[in-house]
Amino acid sequence: MQFLTHNHGCPGWGGEMARRIRAYDWSLTELGPIEQWSASLRSAVQVLLASPLPMVMLWGRQGFMIYNDAYAEFAGGRHPYLLGCAVELGWPEVADFNRHVLDVCLAGDTLSYRSKELVLLRDGKPEDVWMDLYYSPVPDDDQTPAGVLAIVVETTERVLSERARQEAERRYRAVNERIQLALSAGPLLGSFVWDIPNDALSGDERFARTFNYPADCSLDALPIGIARQSIHPDDLEEVNQRVELTLRTGIPYSSEYRIRRPDGDYLWVQASGRCEFDALGQPLRFPGVLIDINERKTAEASLLKFTRNLEQRVADEVRARLTAEEQLRQAQKLESIGGLTGGVAHDFNNLLQVIASNLHLLARHEPDNRNVQRRVGAAIEAVERGAKLSSQLLAFARRQPLSPAVYNPGRIFDGMAELLQRALGETIQIEVALPDEPWCIHVDRNQLENALLNLAINARDAMSGEGIIRMIGENVVLDEASCAGKDIPAGDYVRLSVIDHGAGMPPDILNQVFEPFFTTKTDGQGTGLGLSMVFGFVKQSGGHIEISSLLGEGTRAQMYFPRSLQPEARDEALLEPLQPGGQETILVVEDNAEVRSASVELLEQSGYRTLTAANGDEAMKLLLDGVAVDLIFTDVVMPGLIKSSDLAAWAKVQTPPVPVLFTSGHTRDIISRNHLLSPDTHLLSKPYGPDALKQMVRSVLSG
The missing domain is CATH 1.10.287 (Helix Hairpins)
Known part of the structure; x- marks a missing residue:
């Protein structure tokens, strides 16, 4: 079970499910004891436990289940019964579906479903659920599929919400149709008859008032020109076309248009009629009626506006999501x-x-x-x-040990001005803009300077070595909407921007800029790790970075760091020269025999006496047996029950305390919190040379 806690360089398994997996008797399944698991299975379980999404491993032909904390929450009352259970027994109501998944993925294929509908038993009752499901085969050490890794995201709430929305829209359309039918049967505005051969128009009093005829006009001889002048100019052509269609084909006439009122406003009406023909098929009479549809049209306009606003809001929400x-x-x-x-x-x-x-x-x-x-x-x-x-x-990877302190951004820019100018060249002009009273931030100054330098060098290259690079610091307050998708909480931030007016980047390149080893530069011009390093540092510092760019217009890189209300750190005084030494006894604790042997030889050549231990257990036994040492030089990550942090805790309570110097490829948070080292923690990062080793050992012993 060693790999569950140390695994030599892979992040440790944490959370409740990691503990349950360690405690489970896997020898009862075809997986065998956990100590005998294949490297492939261990790696897959490590990925599974580290994921925030609900994930489950189905191992072997029976699909024995191993899952993470998020999946345990999804499983509800079936957890922890599902752990180590064959999937068909754990989910009997969907046994056929899971058997199909195992057959397909163990044959080397993948499966995915969007909003897949299933019936699951919850609280003893069948319930319709919908889920996004993604299944991928997991090869064993011999590269043959041995298991299935599944990502399970329940979408029931989203599906039901979408159905409710569609049902509401259907009801809305039905109500709207009924409203339109009711409004179309509104009050009658008059009737008319058009004598086609004589081109004479007659109508009743309501018709004459609607079309604003003078009071002295005979109802039997209404001038057609007055009626045409009252129709809205934008509607007149369509009215004439519909009349022509009725005269030519005999189909019923129906047209909606606006009529100008005496006060200048327009009234919506619907004209309906038919054409009567003589024995020779020639148009003879055209009787019809006018109906007031102004309220219906007003309601339709309001509904249309509401619908468009609703569609826009839905589109905005979908786009944001x-x-x-x-x-x-x-x-x-x-x-x-x-x-x-x-x-x-x-x-x-x-x-x-x-x-x-x-x-x-x-x-x-x-x-x-x-x-x-x-x-x-x-x-x-x-x-x-x-x-x-x-x-x-x-x-x-956010595994670098940081030594943060509280800084005013103005001090950082002032301190690196000369460095920037030397690195960028004389053909680059640097413009720095900061607020009068910039907020302080809690960062590792060296890493921030490296990040700014990386961004500035990228900006210089984008402008082919000539132009103006603007560096801007701003105090900003981000609300929840502004923080959506940024993985940072709302609050006060300092935004540091590096802006150029170079070639810019297309969207497909922009989406990959933070990926390690991705670069648009020619071979030998860059490793593709500059922006990846900046990304990791900003995230490890509790911030966020985003880059926007337009082809031909330039690029803007923006780093957000949380505001610190702590007092600003003072510049450290110059250290006194180290006193000579080299007669002390040093306990070297290192599980890698080659590293241990080389370290011992380097120390002994500097005059130190050395003792060695292959892990923390051996080291603690020596110390408890009374061996006197002046310094413990220990690797951070080692096998065994006793961790390097346990050795440090023991050394700290001795009288006098025994100094401890750590060394590691990265800290894995065993001696740090989010890789932030405390002031009393000494770390020598691998690889180190003899001078660095000698100086650090002397510094810790003298301290």
Whole structure:
């Protein structure tokens, strides 16, 4: 069960489900004892436990279930019975469906369903539920599918809400149709008869008043021109076309149009009629009526306006939701990549440490051999480049140890002005704008300066080395709407922006800029880790970063850091030169034999006496047996029951306290909180050289 807690470089399993998995007797299933699980199964379970989404592993032909905390909440009363249970027994009401899933995915295929309708038993009663389901095969160590990884997101509430909305719209349309029918049978505005051969119009008094005929006009001889002049100019052409259609085909006449009132307003009317023909088929008479539909038209206009507003609101909500979902997917993708890169960087640092230590030792053994010195020097430079690459990976994965303090952004910009100008060149002009009283932020100053430098270099390259780069600091207050999709709470923030007017980026490039090793530069011009490092640092500092860009117009990178109300940190005084030393006894605790051997040789060459332990258990036994040491030099992540933090806790309560120096590829939060080191914690990051080791050991011993 060792890999459940340490796993050498992979994040530890946390949460209730991790504890339950460790406690479960897996030997009762075909998975066998947990100590014998394959590396593939362990990795898949690690990913599953780290996911915020409900995820379940179905392992083997029977689909034995292993799931995370989110899935436990989804399972309701079936948890924890489902753990280690065959899926067909755990969910008998959908056994056929799950059997199909196992058959398909164990054959190497994937399945996905959007809003899949299923009937599940909840509280003993069948209930219709809808879910988004994603199934992927998980290969065993021999690369043959051995399990199925499922993501289960219940969408019942969304489906029922959509159905309710559709039902409300259907009822709305039905009511609207009834309203229109009722309004269409409104009050009669008069009747008329058109004598077609004589082109003479007659009508009743209501018809004459509607069309504003003079009081002295004979109702039997109403001038047609007056009626036409009263019709709204925009409606007249359609009225004439409908009349022509009725005269030509004999179909009933019906037209809706506006008539100008004496006060200048317009009244909506509906004219209906028919054409009578003589024995030769020639148009003879055209009788008809006018109906007042003004209220109906007013109601329709109001309904149309309401509908358009509703559609706009729905469209805005959908757009905002899609944006938030896309940001969430992007964040989850980067989080998953970060977990992988953090583990890789940790193992990489251990390898680099072995290489670096042996190179330095080789150089000391052959001080007069120029060829050896030259080749070792070249190799050490390569190790340093690898260490820088690993450091950038850890920054993206949010595994780098930070030493934050409270700073005024003005001090940071003032302190790096000369560095920026040297790095960017004389053809770049830098403009800095800050508020009169910028808020303070709690950050690691060195990492923030690196982030600003990275963004500035990208801006310079986007402008081909010439132009103006603007760096702007602003005090901003973000509400909940502004924080949607940013994974930060509403509140006070300091926004630091780096703006250029360079080539800009298209959307497809913009969506990938934070992914590690993604770069648009030519080979040898960049690793693609600059923005990844900035992303990891900002997120690890509790902030948010976003980049907007338009082709041909430039790019704006904005970092948001929470405001700090603590007093500003003072600049540290220059340290006194270290006093010489090297006769003390140092306990070296390291599980990697090659790293341990190299570290011991480096320390002994500096004059120190050394004791060794392969893990915390051995180290604690030596200490409890009364072995006296002046310093404990321990790796952070090791196997065994005793953790490095336990050794440090023991050392702190001794009289006098025994100083502790940690070393690691990354801290994994064993000696830190969110990788933020406390002031009394000393860490020497791997890989390190003999000078760095000697200086840090001397510093801790002298402290």
